[in-house]
Amino acid sequence: MFDTIVHRARVLSCPSRLDIWQCVAGLGxxxxxxxxxxxxxxxxxxxxxxxxxxxxxxxxxxxxRYRLYESTGVRWGVVTEDEIAAGAV
Numbered sequence: 335m336f337d338t339i340v341h342r343a344r345v346l347s348c349p350s351r352l353d354i355w356q357c358v359a360g361l362g363x364x365x366x367x368x369x370x371x372x373x374x375x376x377x378x379x380x381x382x383x384x385x386x387x388x389x390x391x392x393x394x395x396x397x398x399r400y401r402l403y404e405s406t407g408v409r410w411g412v413v414t415e416d417e418i419a420a421g422a423v
Contacts, residue, residue: 338390342408345389350374351382355405358383358392362404 346352350372357368365383369376383403386392391408394401 342389342391345385345391348382350378351386354379354382355386355391358403359405362402364400364402366400 346355353372354368357363357371365376365379368374368383369379372379383392383394387394387403390406392403393406394403
């Protein structure tokens, strides 16, 4: 469990990832919309979203050829009770 918390803290130590994570909190967001909002290349946003997803901080749903990214509900890199119960950490 401690390793998961440390990994998530490292992922969120990147200011761009933290901003992107905050963009998807709430209603979620598409990479293109985040790119326009932040003034970064969509490929850069997609890379950061994959890192956030691998860390369990966001997930996506496929909508045609687009991906909507949403928060997994994990807050500030802490593990959830569901993760602990499932033995995922």
